[in-house]
Amino acid sequence: MLEIRNLVCRYGKVTALKGISLKVERGQMVALVGANGAGKSTTLRAISGLVPAAGGQILFDGEDITRASPARILGKGIAHCPEGRRVFGQMSVAENLEMGCFLRSDGKGIAADMAHIFEQFPRLAERRRQIAGTLSGGEQQMLAIGRAMMSRPKLILFDEPSLGLAPNIVEQVFEIIQTIRAAGTTVLMVEQNAYAALEMCDYAYLLETGTMALEGTGQALIEDPHVHEAYLGGGLSH
Amino acid sequence: MDQLLQHLANALIMGGTYALLGIGLTLIFGIMRVVNFTHGELYALGAYMMYFVANMLGLNFFLAIGFAIFAGLVLGALIELILLRPKRTADIDTTMLLMIGAWIVLQNVETLTWGSVAKSIPSPLPTEPLVIGPVSLSWLRLLVLGLALALIAATYALINRTKLGKAMRATFQDSGTAALMGVNINLVYTMTFALGSSLAAAAGALLGPVFVVTPTMGDLASLKAFAIVILGGLGSISGATIGGFILAFVEELGAGYISSGYRDAMGFIIIILVLLFRPTGLFARVERIG
Numbered sequence: 125m126l127e128i129r130n131l132v133c134r135y136g137k138v139t140a141l142k143g144i145s146l147k148v149e150r151g152q153m154v155a156l157v158g159a160n161g162a163g164k165s166t167t168l169r170a171i172s173g174l175v176p177a178a179g180g181q182i183l184f185d186g187e188d189i190t191r192a193s194p195a196r197i198l199g200k201g202i203a204h205c206p207e208g209r210r211v212f213g214q215m216s217v218a219e220n221l222e223m224g225c226f227l228r229s230d231g232k233g234i235a236a237d238m239a240h241i242f243e244q245f246p247r248l249a250e251r252r253r254q255i256a257g258t259l260s261g262g263e264q265q266m267l268a269i270g271r272a273m274m275s276r277p278k279l280i281l282f283d284e285p286s287l288g289l290a291p292n293i294v295e296q297v298f299e300i301i302q303t304i305r306a307a308g309t310t311v312l313m314v315e316q317n318a319y320a321a322l323e324m325c326d327y328a329y330l331l332e333t334g335t336m337a338l339e340g341t342g343q344a345l346i347e348d349p350h351v352h353e354a355y356l357g358g359g360l361s362h
Numbered sequence: 363m364d365q366l367l368q369h370l371a372n373a374l375i376m377g378g379t380y381a382l383l384g385i386g387l388t389l390i391f392g393i394m395r396v397v398n399f400t401h402g403e404l405y406a407l408g409a410y411m412m413y414f415v416a417n418m419l420g421l422n423f424f425l426a427i428g429f430a431i432f433a434g435l436v437l438g439a440l441i442e443l444i445l446l447r448p449k450r451t452a453d454i455d456t457t458m459l460l461m462i463g464a465w466i467v468l469q470n471v472e473t474l475t476w477g478s479v480a481k482s483i484p485s486p487l488p489t490e491p492l493v494i495g496p497v498s499l500s501w502l503r504l505l506v507l508g509l510a511l512a513l514i515a516a517t518y519a520l521i522n523r524t525k526l527g528k529a530m531r532a533t534f535q536d537s538g539t540a541a542l543m544g545v546n547i548n549l550v551y552t553m554t555f556a557l558g559s560s561l562a563a564a565a566g567a568l569l570g571p572v573f574v575v576t577p578t579m580g581d582l583a584s585l586k587a588f589a590i591v592i593l594g595g596l597g598s599i600s601g602a603t604i605g606g607f608i609l610a611f612v613e614e615l616g617a618g619y620i621s622s623g624y625r626d627a628m629g630f631i632i633i634i635l636v637l638l639f640r641p642t643g644l645f646a647r648v649e650r651i652g
């Protein structure tokens with residue numbers, strides 16, 4: 125469904141991605157793990173069209189989207205739930221969800237999806253008129269996920285959805301992501317919490333300073349001695 | 363007391379157009395981070411369009427106002443497309459210099475086109491004033507206030523009720539995330555600059571008939587707009603609205619009770635005082651567009 129070939133991305137003189145390739149098949153959950161600064165967010169931002177590609181290709185459903193605008197890419201069915209949640213802090217919960225379906229104009233479908241999201245996240249339903257900036261971190265993450273779902277994506281990109289959340293909330297977030305995937309949406313997830321991500325996913329990639337160091341099933345990466353040593357804390361399994 | 367009432371009435375009337383001027387500038391700064399030195403020239407454009415359509419072509423007064431607003435919209439969009447879009451990733455100093463250049467060019471074009479002699483636009487309304495107790499008001503000024511308030515209300519509705527307004531607010535808060543939602547950021551920038559410019563042109567069209575029209579009228583308008591925006595907190599529309607009325611009151615009282623020569627100095631004094639004591643503006647707690 126998504127294929128990246130030899131993608132190169134630069135920020136000025138810094139080359140953040142040095143020709144990476146990856147594939148996401150329909151219905152899969154794919155994890156992209158790696159240390160801070162490895163280029164994980166840059167990969168997702170390049171897919172969404174926020175960062176221009178200096179080389180290589182990004183294909184979605186066989187179509188070249190390497191140079192498409194963020195709006196076109198979203199329109200094709202790729203939603204992006206960004207790092208740090210990035211809810212619109214001065215808008216209400218409901219307005220944030222409306223932003224998620226900015227490109228849609230099917231009023232009835234939107235209303236149904238909004239109702240569905242409120243059903244899934246009762247805490248958001250109670251706070252629908254509340255200003256998003258006043259929500260807790262966990263609630264903001266739920267809102268960011270709901271907002272991304274409002275575009276009815278085929279593929280959803282999650283950038284560190286567990287970042288800065290309390291352990292019980294992290295668990296909830298991962299459950300929600302699994303529900304989304306079970307309902308048929310393909311998932312590409314970036315996580316620093318490598319163990320959880322590798323356990324959940326069908327296939328995983330390990331990014332090290334802009335190059336793809338390793339790929340394989342989640343289980344294979346968990347058992348890999350290098351991954352175990354460098355990313356899973358080295359000790360016995362968690 | 364009677365004199366005070368008259369001053370307050372005058373200030374209220376000027377406040378409406380000042381608010382328009384300030385809202386236009388604060389929108390542009392808040393969303394685009396561009397310090398728009400051409401704002402006053404768009405104000406002058408509005409006044410000259412008014413003169414051109416109402417006096418020279420002899421068309422209806424209200425039609426002339428509509429035409430002036432439209433001209434502001436078009437010139438604003440052109441400035442954004444030609445000067446600012448290619449410099450989208452440049453820092454604020456670069457765009458500031460660019461806008462200063464555009465300001466000088468526009469002002470010279472105005473002088474060349476219209477000459478430096480002041481023009482006046484006759485009022486279509488009865489000239490004997492409306493007298494309510496101790497307060498006497500010209501019909502023209504009342505009309506100016508009414509139209510300014512209507513335009514302010516329309517701007518609020520656009521920002522808070524329309525899809526474009528929502529896209530503008532999202533871009534103001536976080537342009538990267540707004541782009542992820544499918545907002546066309548380039549289009550939002552062009553529309554913002556055009557809208558802000560048309561508000562300046564509207565203010566010029568409204569005040570042109572009240573005063574006289576000269577090629578340098580924009581300088582003072584820019585200064586006042588900056589004073590209003592600094593007073594209200596950069597990027598705050600409600601702050602600019604209130605700021606417009608405050609500047610008008612301070613000017614009117616300064617002119618009435620200190621010396622009439624101080625009227626236009628009040629803007630400078632406000633800028634200095636606010637920057638010294640409350641650099642985030644009088645009302646800035648959270649910056650909020652809308």
Ligand SMILES: Nc1ncnc2c1ncn2[C@@H]1O[C@H](COP(=O)(O)OP(=O)(O)O)[C@@H](O)[C@H]1O
Nearest residue numbers: 135138140158159160161162163164165166167
């Ligand atoms: N906006 C930016 N400007 C300059 N360098 C950046 C920018 N964003 C990221 N980088 C650099 O690119 C590299 C990859 O960053 P990123 O993709 O955010 O990593 P990750 O998400 O894996 O932590 C890092 O070296 C980072 O410093």
Ligand SMILES: [Mg+2]
Nearest residue numbers: 164165166207
């Ligand atoms: Mg990151």
